[in-house]
Amino acid sequence: MNEIWQEVYGMQGELTKRRRDLHRYPESAWTEFRTASMVATELTKLGYEVHLGNEVMDEKEMMGVPSAQILQSCMDRAISEGADPALVEKMSGGKTGVMGIMHFAKPGKVVGLRFDMDSNEVVESSDSTHRPMAENFRSTHEGCMHACGHDGHVTVGLAVAKLIAEHKDEMSGTVKFFFQPAEEGVRGARAMVASGIVDDVEYFLSGHIGFNADKDNELVCMTGGFLATSKLDAHFTGVSSHAGAAPEQGKNALLAAAQAAISLHTISRHGAGASRINVGVINAGTGRNVLPDVGEIKMETRGANTDINNYMMNESKRMIAAAAAMYDVKVTTKEVGGAPACELSEDMGKEIYNIATASGQFTEVVPFISLGASEDCSYFMDRVQRNGGQATYMMYGTTLKAGHHNMAFDFNEECLPKAVGILVTLAQHFGNK
Numbered sequence: 001m002n003e004i005w006q007e008v009y010g011m012q013g014e015l016t017k018r019r020r021d022l023h024r025y026p027e028s029a030w031t032e033f034r035t036a037s038m039v040a041t042e043l044t045k046l047g048y049e050v051h052l053g054n055e056v057m058d059e060k061e062m063m064g065v066p067s068a069q070i071l072q073s074c075m076d077r078a079i080s081e082g083a084d085p086a087l088v089e090k091m092s093g094g095k096t097g098v099m100g101i102m103h104f105a106k107p108g109k110v111v112g113l114r115f116d117m118d119s120n121e122v123v124e125s126s127d128s129t130h131r132p133m134a135e136n137f138r139s140t141h142e143g144c145m146h147a148c149g150h151d152g153h154v155t156v157g158l159a160v161a162k163l164i165a166e167h168k169d170e171m172s173g174t175v176k177f178f179f180q181p182a183e184e185g186v187r188g189a190r191a192m193v194a195s196g197i198v199d200d201v202e203y204f205l206s207g208h209i210g211f212n213a214d215k216d217n218e219l220v221c222m223t224g225g226f227l228a229t230s231k232l233d234a235h236f237t238g239v240s241s242h243a244g245a246a247p248e249q250g251k252n253a254l255l256a257a258a259q260a261a262i263s264l265h266t267i268s269r270h271g272a273g274a275s276r277i278n279v280g281v282i283n284a285g286t287g288r289n290v291l292p293d294v295g296e297i298k299m300e301t302r303g304a305n306t307d308i309n310n311y312m313m314n315e316s317k318r319m320i321a322a323a324a325a326m327y328d329v330k331v332t333t334k335e336v337g338g339a340p341a342c343e344l345s346e347d348m349g350k351e352i353y354n355i356a357t358a359s360g361q362f363t364e365v366v367p368f369i370s371l372g373a374s375e376d377c378s379y380f381m382d383r384v385q386r387n388g389g390q391a392t393y394m395m396y397g398t399t400l401k402a403g404h405h406n407m408a409f410d411f412n413e414e415c416l417p418k419a420v421g422i423l424v425t426l427a428q429h430f431g432n433k
């Protein structure tokens with residue numbers, strides 16, 4: 001497979017074209033119907049055994065799914081933009097995950113590769129200096145933008161699938177591709193993992209474009225420091241009344257929400273490690289002269305490990321219930337996202353370091369970087385490791401025009417063949433163990 005690097009560099013035009021197509025049609029969490037349809041069609045064409053919809057998602061474990069109405073309009077939109085209607089139908093309800101499997105003649109290990117597909121809810125820059133604008137691939141879905149680089153991840157995943165299929169005689173064991181919806185808001189991985197599709201994986205790899213790997217031609221072999229996180233919505237329901245004539249007859253949900261927001265930020269920190277808390281949204285009330293009967297907050301916690309995050313979330317639920325009791329209003333809470341912390345498999349990371357260095361294709365190979373954010377890939381990694389397998393998470397270096405989730409985000413498309421080349425090399429290496 002020595003010629004693999006020549007081949008990937010020869011694919012630059014194809015990779016750029018695919019990435020720009022995905023960039024023009026971004027789809028946010030659980031609405032990746034066009035993207036997933038393209039992935040499934042492509043994998044089938046390449047000879048993979050393809051599973052999607054109910055086969056790869058446990059519906060009970062899907063968090064933060066949009067309304068049926070939003071899902072339907074996104075399904076219609078995807079079909080109008082070229083998605084296969086039969087595939088879209090199988091993904092109804094937002095079950096947009098796709099898995100592709102290929103078994104090779106030579107015996108070996110099961111290697112899992114995971115790519116996330118969703119976009120962000122960001123209005124993309126229309127400034128003439130923003131390359132997607134200047135070169136005509138700006139988002140056509142106003143309010144949606146690939147501002148994290150997942151358009152690049154899908155592009156890389158499909159190119160890896162293509163090269164592996166073309167070189168299947170040189171591969172060993174089995175390769176499984178996981179195309180995951182709803183990474184943003186850490187909502188999608190749990191449902192895919194819960195379906196059991198990752199249970200036989202012995203070596204698991206994923207990664208991200210950019211972030212702390214902000215130099216061209218750089219590769220980070222292990223990305224650690226994933227924070228465990230939980231996302232929660234709380235809805236307070238009180239009783240409305242006339243603010244002038246009968247305020248005493250009301251039960252004030254606005255004050256309960258406000259009290260909860262303040263109290264949440266006073267939760268004691270944990271002595272065992274880092275924690276975070278944020279109330280990011282508060283909405284309440286219906287009119288100036290009405291005692292407010294509705295209030296909601298959207299909040300999140302994080303922790304250096306799963307126990308610390310659980311402590312933060314348990315305390316949060318207690319504070320929210322206490323704030324509701326204080327104003328005699330009702331409260332319901334709903335978990336809308338979450339991810340565990342996870343450990344990296346260091347032996348695997350060291351092998352990646354040696355292989356990447358020996359390839360001579362990267363000007364800088366970094367053994368380890370700490371992320372300090374959350375990624376729901378940790379669900380996959382945690383499950384593989386619990387089953388005795390190894391897992392790690394890489395970063396593909398690129399200079400960035402603006403930070404992740406910024407309206408002017410853009411990356412250097414020359415990072416795409418680099419990511420493809422190393423993933424194909426590693427899939428062959430670990431399959432052959």
Ligand SMILES: [Zn+2]
Nearest residue numbers: 148184404405
């Ligand atoms: Zn992101």
Ligand SMILES: [Zn+2]
Nearest residue numbers: 148149150208
């Ligand atoms: Zn991302």
